[in-house]
Amino acid sequence: MLQTLFDALSLGSLYALGALGIALIFGVMRLVNFAHGDVIAFCVFALLWPSTDAMAIVFAGQLPWYLLVPFVLLCGAGLSVLCEIVVFRRFRNANPATMMIASFALGFVIRYFLLMLYSSRPKSISLLPALSQPIEIFGARLPLLQLITIVATMAILIGLTLFLRQTRFGLEMRAAAENFSMARMLGVRANRVIMGAFALSGALAGAIALIFGSQTGTVDIQMGASIMLMAFIATVIGGLGSLGGAVLAGFLLGAASVVMQVALPVDARPFRDAFVYGAVILVLLFRPQGLIAARGTKERV
Amino acid sequence: MSLLALSDITIRYSRLTAVREVSFSMTEGEILFITGPNGAGKSSLLRAIAGVTPVAAGKIQLAGQDITGQAPENIARLGLSMVPEGREVFGSLTIEENLLVGTGMQARDRTSRARTASDLEAVYMTFPILKDRRNGQAGLLSGGQQQMLVIGRALMTNPRLIAIDEPSLGLAPNITDQVYERLIALQAQRQLTLLIVEQSSARAMMVGGRMILMRGGQIVLDGDARTLGSGEAIQAAYFGYEDH
Ligand SMILES: Nc1ncnc2c1ncn2[C@@H]1O[C@H](COP(=O)(O)OP(=O)(O)OP(=O)(O)O)[C@@H](O)[C@H]1O
Ligand SMILES: [Mg+2]
Numbered sequence: 001m002l003q004t005l006f007d008a009l010s011l012g013s014l015y016a017l018g019a020l021g022i023a024l025i026f027g028v029m030r031l032v033n034f035a036h037g038d039v040i041a042f043c044v045f046a047l048l049w050p051s052t053d054a055m056a057i058v059f060a061g062q063l064p065w066y067l068l069v070p071f072v073l074l075c076g077a078g079l080s081v082l083c084e085i086v087v088f089r090r091f092r093n094a095n096p097a098t099m100m101i102a103s104f105a106l107g108f109v110i111r112y113f114l115l116m117l118y119s120s121r122p123k124s125i126s127l128l129p130a131l132s133q134p135i136e137i138f139g140a141r142l143p144l145l146q147l148i149t150i151v152a153t154m155a156i157l158i159g160l161t162l163f164l165r166q167t168r169f170g171l172e173m174r175a176a177a178e179n180f181s182m183a184r185m186l187g188v189r190a191n192r193v194i195m196g197a198f199a200l201s202g203a204l205a206g207a208i209a210l211i212f213g214s215q216t217g218t219v220d221i222q223m224g225a226s227i228m229l230m231a232f233i234a235t236v237i238g239g240l241g242s243l244g245g246a247v248l249a250g251f252l253l254g255a256a257s258v259v260m261q262v263a264l265p266v267d268a269r270p271f272r273d274a275f276v277y278g279a280v281i282l283v284l285l286f287r288p289q290g291l292i293a294a295r296g297t298k299e300r301v
Numbered sequence: 302m303s304l305l306a307l308s309d310i311t312i313r314y315s316r317l318t319a320v321r322e323v324s325f326s327m328t329e330g331e332i333l334f335i336t337g338p339n340g341a342g343k344s345s346l347l348r349a350i351a352g353v354t355p356v357a358a359g360k361i362q363l364a365g366q367d368i369t370g371q372a373p374e375n376i377a378r379l380g381l382s383m384v385p386e387g388r389e390v391f392g393s394l395t396i397e398e399n400l401l402v403g404t405g406m407q408a409r410d411r412t413s414r415a416r417t418a419s420d421l422e423a424v425y426m427t428f429p430i431l432k433d434r435r436n437g438q439a440g441l442l443s444g445g446q447q448q449m450l451v452i453g454r455a456l457m458t459n460p461r462l463i464a465i466d467e468p469s470l471g472l473a474p475n476i477t478d479q480v481y482e483r484l485i486a487l488q489a490q491r492q493l494t495l496l497i498v499e500q501s502s503a504r505a506m507m508v509g510g511r512m513i514l515m516r517g518g519q520i521v522l523d524g525d526a527r528t529l530g531s532g533e534a535i536q537a538a539y540f541g542y543e544d545h
Contacts, residue, residue, distance in 0.1 A: 168405055168409070171394075171398055171401060171402060171405075172402065172405060174391075174393070174394060174398075175391050175394060175398075175402045178391050178392065178393055178394070179389055179391060181353050181373065182385065182389040182391070183391075183402060184352075184353070184372065184373040184374045184377070185351050185352075185353065185373045185374075185376075185377055185382075185383045185385070186377060186382075186402045186403035186454070186458060187374050187377035187378055187403055187405060187406040187458060188374060188402065188403075188405060189374050190372065190374060
């Protein structure tokens with residue numbers, strides 16, 4: 001029972017962090033960023049030295065955790081900000097569909113760049129091996145990693161909330177997310193806010209990369225994509241642009257996946273995802289605007 | 302020297318020309334009403350001054366600087382504060398947060414923080430209802446309270462010029478009276494320069510000051526609000542009888 005709860009929470013954490021990364025950017029520039037998953041993949045690969053050998057040459061992955069964590073977060077933030085400066089900035093005034101296609105294309109560019117450097121074979125990596133030790137809580141044996149995942153996610157969520165609520169920059173981001181052109185008319189610097197959103201979103205991608213990398217012990221070009229599909233769904237169910245909604249929906253999806261894994265009859269388990277997506281369709285039928293409708297769906301000027 | 306000067310401003314939306322070669326200027330401390338029927342191009346003109354709508358031709362100067370084509374945040378930094386049509390309150394933010402959004406332009410040292418605090422107190426003095434509900438969600442305010450909030454929000458940036466688009470929109474007449482009463486009091490007290498857009502010229506006649514009447518994207522009358530308003534010319538100009 002406790003094990004199921006922890007499974008649900010840790011899977012939900014990944015979805016919630018992914019959804020948050022998408023919702024942050026959607027909030028300030030109405031961009032559905034399909035390149036987000038590839039930023040995650042980039043962060044995972046950043047742990048390895050570029051080589052096409054089957055054997056992983058661990059590079060940053062060897063760093064002690066207090067250097068590793070900032071390194072990966074910075075990789076994510078850096079790449080994400082670079083994407084904004086090099087690509088998305090040119091599309092500021094384009095319509096949302098054009099921006100979406102641009103992000104799709106950019107995602108492919110990042111992915112093939114990684115393939116070129118590292119080849120397509122999944123490689124194994126043991127990241128922070130100490131964390132896979134099981135620990136005992138209330139009689140249940142849980143991997144320490146799971147606990148850390150959940151605690152770290154909570155810490156990120158609380159930190160982000162405090163940042164958005166208590167700081168000047170957070171206020172400007174919330175104002176810009178609700179009504180971008182009005183915020184600008186009050187002197188809020190558009191570029192700074194958008195770059196801040198990309199940096200945060202990229203750092204979240206780095207966090208996912210760390211968690212996912214240490215959970216699976218592999219480095220695979222596909223790993224971003226698998227989380228991102230659920231994360232996209234979470235942002236839509238949560239109400240596009242609503243940060244709270246994205247987090248809530250991320251955890252709900254995690255819980256739904258885990259509960260179905262346990263509750264479905266054995267024969268039906270391989271089709272678990274079909275049931276999860278079925279539930280998604282039901283939610284959208286009843287609440288097409290998402291669980292928490294975002295404010296300020298006003299068009300940007 | 303004029304605070305705001307527009308010369309031959311033309312604004313186009315793809316094929317449609319919304320504003321055609323409009324020129325006027327304002328001096329510091331002046332109240333200028335721009336009036337005119339639906340679709341006259343009043344809001345387009347105001348948005349162009351604020352930098353959110355591009356101009357097809359012409360030049361806009363604020364305090365001697367050319368601001369044509371500048372980003373809205375830079376124009377705001379030069380001293381323009383805009384209250385757009387429909388008010389555009391940040392509904393998910395609290396009332397106090399709404400007031401603080403525009404204070405980021407000042408340096409972040411102790412004196413400017415003290416200044417922000419005293420500006421906030423001053424706004425609360427003028428609009429006590431905002432103080433009572435300072436931590437409430439701004440989206441829950443009534444239309445009149447929202448209008449007061451956005452005027453307060455504009456004041457918080459310490460602007461040289463406030464441009465307001467249809468402050469009376471959707472408000473009961475007595476609420477509109479209250480809003481104007483405080484706006485005019487503030488103007489007198491702080492020597493504000495006000496550029497106010499209204500559809501009808503009635504308010505301009507009541508308040509006084511200068512009035513420009515626009516129709517079909519052009520200025521058709523420009524003069525003292527009270528003398529213009531009482532003449533027959535305004536009827537003809539407003540409704541465009543001479544066209545028929
Ligand atoms: N974003 C836009 N895209 C296309 N056309 C527009 C846009 N905004 C305004 N227009 C057109 O430009 C013309 C002028 O509109 P504008 O809103 O400036 O008029 P207005 O004088 O403010 O009218 P009202 O009193 O109704 O607010 C109108 O014909 C309008 O349809
Ligand atoms: Mg208008």
